[in-house]
Every structure is written in structure tokens, then in C-alpha cells.
Amino acid sequence: QVQPVESGGGLVQAGGSLRLSCAASGRTFSGYDVGWFRQAPGKEREFVAAMSYSTFYSDFLKGRFTISRDSAKNTLYLQMNSLIPEDTAVYYCVARPTSWQRRLNSALEWDFWGQGTQVTVSS
Helix, strand or coil, X not given: CCEEEEEXXXXXXCCCCEEEEEEEECCCCCCEEEEEEEECCCCCCEEEEEECCCEEECHHHCCCXXXXXXXXXXXXXXXXXXXXXXXXXEEEEEEEECCCCCCCCCXXXXXXXXXXXXXXXXX
């Protein structure tokens, strides 16, 4: 089984950028769908982006975030630009065996979760 391990969160001013990283522990991400969710205080976990047979983003991002993976480094990234206070949340890296049938934007459809990394955007 793969175990995602996130890093790269922190405090940033509105309009700034951060890059989150997610390393695979236990095995590689090869053969897995990978993605990011986030959870703000008092809210449910929310789909951000995922890579499966294609790349998918949540509509609210409006082109501000980019998901990518480096297979040689066995690492997933989330580049976040033009951050706004509403992006403040714990960001989770997720993985599951590649599936054409399971929904990407449902937290229930992902099998492996990292511990999360806090992103705080100040106004």
C-alpha cells in the first residue's frame, strides 16, 4: 500500500504562492490515481484536483492551482498561485488504485490519505 506524506504548507499573504509536495511512502505512485483535497474549519472536505487518465480541477480554482507529478522523484505537487484567504485549509494528498469508474471528486472514493498540511492565507 502507498502512504502519502505531504509537506510545504505554511503562512502566506493574499496574492502569494505556495507549492505543496506529496511523497509516496511504502511504494510508488505508479498505477495510482493521485489528488488533493482540502478542509477548512467547520466545513467538509473539498475536492481540489486529481490526476487519473487525465487531469481534473475543481471549478472554484479558476486556473490558480496546478497539479503535477514527477515520476522519477515519486512525488506529487500542487502549485498554488494568487492565493486568497478562502484557500485557508488543511490540504490532504490522496491516492487510490487507478479506476475509471470511481468518482474523483468524492472523498469517499479515495483509499489512502496523508496526514494533511496547513495552509493559511492572511488578508
